[in-house]
Amino acid sequence: MGIALSVNLNKIALIRNSREGNYPDLIEHARACVNHGANGITVHPRPDQRHVRPGDVLQLAELLKPLPEIEFNVEGNPFAAQRGDYPGLTSLAEATLPDQCTLVPDTDHQLTSDHGFDLTQTADKLLPVIEKLKSLKIRVSLFMDPIPEQIELAKQLGADRIELYTGPYAAAWNSSDPKTLENLYQQHRQAALLASELGLGVNAGHDLNLDNLPRFSTIPGLKEVSIGHALIVDAITLGLAEAVKAYKAILEATTRIQKTR
Template sequence: MTTALSVNLNKIALIRNSRTGNFPDVTEFGRICLDSGATGLTVHPRPDQRHIRPSDVRELAALCHASTHVEFNIEGNPFAAASGNYPGLLALVAETNPDQCTLVPDSNDQLTSDHGFDLYKSGETLKPIIQQLHAQGVRVSLFMDPDPEQIVLAHKYGVERIELYTGPYAEHYGTPAGDKMLQQYRLATEHAVKLGLQVNAGHDLNLDNLPDFLRIGNIAEVSIGHALTVDALRMGMASAVEAYRAICEQ
């Protein structure tokens, strides 16, 4: 199967936010990504707005909605309260109507997402949020570790997709531990597919480790931002997107 490539634009926004003004323009770079073959764009707005801002979400939603072949994915913590001009994740989703909302259990003090949901603890709290998003016509994905028991619970709560957190795989790539983890991701993916779930993946995937990861099969979408942005510094954004797209289409 061909895996969809959704480019996460957070790091472009982070560079922009280091100065006043709008340089680099996040929406312009989103357009470059789509023109270069990305099948979607991802943003992760946070209350601290250290990278993506609510205004970026609105502009990128309009960019994606202008094409019938592009998906817009908003990810973030559904429990984060409104702060300043950050209206909260669910309010932004209701306003901008993304194709997919990826719910992530990150806290305000985390540098980045570093674990999946424990649905034994948070499943019942997430249930009405999932129902609300479905009522708005938004596909729901849960950020998960490759744990079959947790994946069963994700299916129980009615989401269409899970996104496997691939940080541990990336950290140990090229070692015996990495090979063992890859098998764990393979088994988790097969388990999810048997339940009727589609599987996304993301976090620290790059040009080196992505080909081996995708060989496990049945990965519907990867969301890549940090590594792709670093590669873009070397080869340009369009060429970086094309390189990742080529891997996803193998």
């Protein structure tokens, strides 16, 4: 299999939550993404429930249960406090048994994730979480910056994969500083090579889009990209089916090229 595309549905939920009712229907959009070629569905429930809610996670788990070829990835901060009917990430994972749980160090005041874990500070707290999830047969991925020492710690903690935080790479793509962009690409490339050498799978995500994904998808050992905001924005003009197909086409082209080398 080539590089998997997991579609993050948070923005669909955000639009729905701006009005009463269930429009747009998150579950039907997940079904459409799968029907049009997505390899997985990602959601990031938060205590403030500004987009995906706990009930959505339960419904998505039921939708995807009969589809073992489609990965269900639930991400979030395992240390975020319970609030209202938000039971906490670990409890949600235990109730839904997703294929993968991506642990992310975001906080309530952040609009979106903007850094990876500093495992020199959080390893002791993360270890029991990782062990719990793995006991449930859930693959564990840690959201990480491309820092070699941190990736080595991720391996020591027992993570199965890392998800490289690509925000700075995406920001540099739109700048007029090609040297910074190249340096960031090489940092991610070296981080991916190290992770693969250590036996860690490599995922990536954050602000990847149709412009910057072709280059980033050449990162060696890349198994999966999680894309939400840009894909949903593209769906406004292209339609959801064509947006999914456009991202898949990039990943499939990269896979074909790599196979010929």
